Amino acid sequence: MTNPQSGGQAHIVQLLSTRQDAALDRWTELAGATLRGRTTQTELRGELRELLSLTLASLEREDDTARSELRAVLADMSGRRARQNFTPKETAVAVFTLKQVVHELIEDADEDQAINEFVAFSRYVDDLGLLTFETYAATREQVIADQAEQLLELSTPVVKLWEGIVAVPLVGTLDSARTQVVMEALLQTLVDTGSESAVIDITGVPAVDTEVAQHLMKTIMAARLMGAECVISGIRPQIAQTIVALGIEFGDIVSKATLADALEYLLSRNGVRIVREVVG
Amino acid sequence: MERVPILKVGDVLLISIQTDLEDRTALALQEDLAEQIVRTGARGVVIDITAVEIVDSFIGRMFATIAAMSRLLDARTVVVGMRPAVAITLVELGLSLGGVHTALNLEKGMRLLAAPDPGGPPGTMSGR
Known part of the structure; x- marks a missing residue:
């Protein structure tokens, strides 16, 4: 327990890094349940791999650069989802399913320490989830504004x-x-x-x-x-x-x-x- | 202080405003113009504002004043080359430029003056 804020999740980090591939597989499976062909499993896996490694980096090192990079990548991904007509739920699920993945990992490993850390981790994921929502809404609003502008240009021929x-x-x-x-x-x-x-x-x-x-x-x-x-x-x-x-x-x-x-x-x-x- | 040159072309006086007018310059122009109309006996005044990008209510009123003054001295005033932005500004300011003829460009303005006077000020711009 080093930092009660966001650190102190050494066991979860440990678990995730040792079983990274298994976690990634499960995450892709959960998050990819409602893709409906808008993006491929392979693409999704690639996105999630990047997210996972950045999440680990930011949890591990208490590092502002890692965290801001994670937020940037997540914002980018949410924006892309918004433009691809994903629903808000489908966009957020990609983040929130990480909780389930970690929870299953902890249950498998049967570690008491990790269960205690799960609350902090959960809060951390919630924070990321909120960011996803925010970006999603902002991107959608941007799309609407762009369309209104296009309509304006379309509608005024001389x-x-x-x-x-x-x-x-x-x-x-x-x-x-x-x-x-x-x-x-x-x-x-x-x-x-x-x-x-x-x-x-x-x-x-x-x-x-x-x-x-x-x-x-x-x-x-x-x-x-x-x-x-x-x-x-x-x-x-x-x-x-x-x-x-x-x-x-x-x-x-x-x-x-x-x-x-x-x-x-x-x-x-x-x-x-x-x-x-x-x-x- | 800058002075706006007044050029004589036939029996028409041509004023081409090249800069954004200051109030003092505008007042001096009114005086100069009145003198010139009397001296040359001009029948028409063309104010070219193609280069003017910014107008305020004072300049807007100046056009109306010049037109009214010229009419007293028996000369017709045509404002030519008004930019869209300037026109919109004047309308938003509620300035109607009563008694001022307008034309899209200098050529059309000169042609308007060459045509016989239909009589009476143009009622088109009365304040609505």
């Missing part, structure tokens, strides 16, 4: 309809963050292409509330400040009713029923006339 006319077909719910992206993308495109007209098509927007309307107005005002004109199109009947019911004033902003109408309007303003040729 397309050119005609020389000097661009359109933004908006699909999905508009919130402040998205509107900001749309606004910047649209205004930047106006500058890059030198377009003086833009159509904001909201056919794919499921609902318009005062906030969304406010965002749209701001976009249109900013475009006007830059010397471009915006037309709104694709307001659906129910949304038109909502807008009127909410008392939102669109002022002198031009609004057309469909994208086609908006294009026709802007073309005629630009002096382009569309004539259908009589064939035959």
Whole structure:
């Protein structure tokens, strides 16, 4: 009994090091029960071997470098699991089964000293298990944040309809963050292409509330400040009713029923006339 | 103190702002411009802010002031080359730039001034 904190597990360390291979086999078997083909037994065994040797090193030497290395490897493994769609339980099981492995070893060896040490060891493994959870949750949150960002980029194309006319077909719910992206993308495109007209098509927007309307107005005002004109199109009947019911004033902003109408309007303003040729 | 040069192109005065304006510079520019419009009898003023990256409410108001002043002296004002970030900032500040015409770039701004005056200030930016 050297250090009551985390040391004083000389017997367990002794047991684990002498029967390392047997322990590793049992650990792989227990932890690999729910792999469902996402990683192979061999891979798992490799991961666990590294964990086991690092655990032993950190228990043995009271060494901060060994411990931080163990935590880093464990965090890395948990993060990988999170990305491979393991459940939290499946991720944590990999760590917690070590307890069972050690417990079985102690029972086999029938050592009283080791049983006393088991409580401290158990606490040590719990600590590692918590780290696993934490990393898992953090990685999952990161995945969600990344996806939200990707969605943001996906959802804001600015397309050119005609020389000097661009359109933004908006699909999905508009919130402040998205509107900001749309606004910047649209205004930047106006500058890059030198377009003086833009159509904001909201056919794919499921609902318009005062906030969304406010965002749209701001976009249109900013475009006007830059010397471009915006037309709104694709307001659906129910949304038109909502807008009127909410008392939102669109002022002198031009609004057309469909994208086609908006294009026709802007073309005629630009002096382009569309004539259908009589064939035959 | 820096002074912003005012260039005469035909009957249009061209002001190209190349740096982020200080308040004193902006005030001096207003004075200079008023004198120049009277002296040259210019019919239009083009303010090119392509290089301006940062605006505050003071500069935003300056555009409106210049426009109102020029209108009194019978010259139309066009602000050209406003960057998206600047436009967004002005909208967020609630500045409507009443009475100011805008154009995407200098070329379009000059063309706007060459076209006959539709009469009356552009009502497009009234504070909404």
